[in-house]
Amino acid sequence: MTSLRIKDYKTRYDVKFNFLMALLATTLISNTASAATSAMIEELDPSASNINEVLMENEILNADSRIIVNESKVTNAVEDCYRDTCAVYIEVDKARQRATIRINGEILIDKSGSLKDGEVRATTGMAGHNTPNFDRHPATPLRAYSKYSSSKYPGGDWISTIDGKGYGNMPFVVFISGGFGVHGTTGTDKTGNISKLGTVALSHGCIRIHPLNAKVFNAAVTKYGAANTWIYVHN
Numbered sequence: 001m002t003s004l005r006i007k008d009y010k011t012r013y014d015v016k017f018n019f020l021m022a023l024l025a026t027t028l029i030s031n032t033a034s035a036a037t038s039a040m041i042e043e044l045d046p047s048a049s050n051i052n053e054v055l056m057e058n059e060i061l062n063a064d065s066r067i068i069v070n071e072s073k074v075t076n077a078v079e080d081c082y083r084d085t086c087a088v089y090i091e092v093d094k095a096r097q098r099a100t101i102r103i104n105g106e107i108l109i110d111k112s113g114s115l116k117d118g119e120v121r122a123t124t125g126m127a128g129h130n131t132p133n134f135d136r137h138p139a140t141p142l143r144a145y146s147k148y149s150s151s152k153y154p155g156g157d158w159i160s161t162i163d164g165k166g167y168g169n170m171p172f173v174v175f176i177s178g179g180f181g182v183h184g185t186t187g188t189d190k191t192g193n194i195s196k197l198g199t200v201a202l203s204h205g206c207i208r209i210h211p212l213n214a215k216v217f218n219a220a221v222t223k224y225g226a227a228n229t230w231i232y233v234h235n
Contacts, residue, residue, distance in 0.1 A: 043169040046179030046205040057151040065147035067222045074225035088220045088229040111212035121198025123208040134233040142226040143175040156186035172214035184211030
């Protein structure tokens with residue numbers, strides 16, 4: 001009788017132990033998945049109801065890195081340019097998660113070294129956070145930054161392998177309208193948001209490209225100005 005009771009208690013203990021271990025494992029997997037998903041979510045939510053407030057906070061946070069462009073002094077501007085007649089042109093294909101960048105008619109060869117066919121990998125808005133179609137100049141006065149971090153989603157910082165400096169979690173951003181912009185992102189070619197470029201729509205609405213490509217695009221836009229830049233985003 002005693003041995004049966006011991007065996008019975010042991011069986012109950014084993015069942016409870018296995019249940020608790022399974023629950024713990026499920027919790028850990030769930031938390032890990034949530035963390036991984038969170039790491040890939042956009043650094044800014046352009047469609048948030050308080051986006052103007054967030055942008056004002058970010059304006060203060062990133063004031064030192066904003067690139068001031070005097071549109072009246074921009075050289076080589078073409079009056080009434082349209083799409084690829086502009087000095088700076090980016091076309092974003094949301095369906096294919098690809099972008100093409102032209103500067104003075106020359107296609108930018110992907111600076112990350114991952115593509116050689118005149119396209120760069122891009123990430124646009126996930127379901128429920130669609131990237132709008134754009135066919136326009138960026139809004140003026142131009143809002144472009146060399147370093148930009150979100151006050152709402154402050155995690156992450158892209159560290160340049162060239163100078164070792166951090167450029168925030170939205171490096172080299174050029175805003176199109178409101179909170180929607182084209183910018184670099186965080187991680188490496190094998191980790192984080194950078195490794196997801198060109199695979200699936202994951203952002204909260206912004207257009208992500210590799211920081212090295214974003215740096216070139218940002219420099220061209222700030223050189224030629226909003227009036228001679230065109231951004232075409234389509235399905």
